[in-house]
Amino acid sequence: MEQNTILESPISFMLERFSASATSTAVIWQEQDYTYQWLLSEIEKARDFFKVHSIEYGSIVALRSDFNPTSIAFVLASLERGIILVPVSYTVKTFEEFCDIAEVEHIIEVTSDSITHKKRSQSVQHEIMLGLKAKRHPGLVLFSSGTTGKPKAAVHDFIPLLEKFKVKRHTLRTITFLLFDHIGGVNTLLYILSNTGTIVAIEDRSPENVCRLIEKYNVELLPTSPSFISLLLVSRAYERYNITSLKMMTYGTEAMPESTLQRVHELFPAIEMKQTYGLSELGIMRSQSRGNNSLWVRIGGEDYQTKIVDDVLFIKAKSAMLGYLNAPSPFDAEGWFNTQDRVEVDGEWMKILGRTSDIINVGGQKVYPIEVESVLLQMEGINDVAVYGKDNPLLGKVVAVDVVLENEESLPMFKNRMRSFCNQKLERYKIPVEVSITSESHISSRYKKMRPRA
């Protein structure tokens, strides 16, 4: 049967396209080009690797890596072999814990110079995993970033996830900025490869290196997060490199401060700014921004339905995850998923205000951290801010802020300057009461804002 795998393979449509574009560049990594021909032969090697190490159909395999040509080949080969894939990037410090939760049977680690295999003694018991194995469908386990509480392991059947990539679409030369184990990263990878575009794989995601690679390889699309865009603005790395090849920047995974979007649009009026919306549990939806400097977005697509209940966005997806491995099902009886995202609505457009859990209740009035952060970021000499709620005996909660300043300034002086600045722009209860000047930014290694919780 082995020789027939390509014919039965869920990625046969991709492999056919790879053959037809054999000489095109699939991946640029560590300043080297890798063609689709090369990728095909690397997939063949990965198939052999599975056989040699007795990694059978339906095995649960953790792939510890970042985007590189070999790890990409392993992702594709695992789809063919019906493997339940658990990609884990190096930003994850709790790898063993993730392996336990996902009932991982094999660990493959792909670094720049080695491929290693380790078998784990693990009995697979979770019914979702057993169900996937019985169906002989490849699976994907993604951990939600877990800004609140423990990360949850979402399991997908990979077959429906692949469906949308069968329609051929136009691609842009893209940096795989989003991580290897993030729904956005997986989506970028499959989208570009299934349309035989070019990926620029990146390990050092600093603004400096991102801008350098954009210049060197004429990158056209940078899928990223608002936190990275903030860092980019502060670093001014774009002044040291020519990044005019960029046609589009997409931003998602967290709410964007309005002022940051305005600034980036003023600096790069020619770059299309598009907001994306996706969740580990549901996949990436189609989205359209109302304009390059607008936070209003329309989301949906043929596979998704949306509804808003009490200002909270609910989504029903055709290809939603099968469930969590370590948490109860979040879907209601009709299959709706509560995103916990608060939104404002204008006809078919919506604006994401923030996570329900981030809302600060000041004496009964609601404050969204992103709105306050957006105003503070317009002040002179602010490198980073994180707004959060702090317990207060008089008001329940008050707005607190940690700021990273460009230049030294005393706390009372900064407070006065901040209050004067916010006075015309924010209602009184939204102006931070407690202020701390800190030296560390609140952006995580996954380029997401981590707000302190008090």
Place this chain on the structure above:
Amino acid sequence: MNKDEISALVSATVSDYLSSIGADAQVTGETRLVGSNAVVDSVGLVSVIVDVEGRLADAGIDVSLLSDKAMSMQRSPFRSVDSLAEFINEELNPVA
């Protein structure tokens, strides 16, 4: 820190807060912080209290003004600049 210094610190804090929000007013000992004639709203009051605590901390004095004691006193220590200064003075320089 003696009582006069504490009064001056509280007055200056209230005055700075008012000017930072564009509400200049003459601050005296009688300036009301709570009630219908108050110069600050509830968020302003909390801001002033946090700022006073901050300034005291800068002077090496660690005191919590939103303590259970302050909150449960029959006559709120936050009524006016004077009453707040007096409360702080009692906390710092207890009469035996």
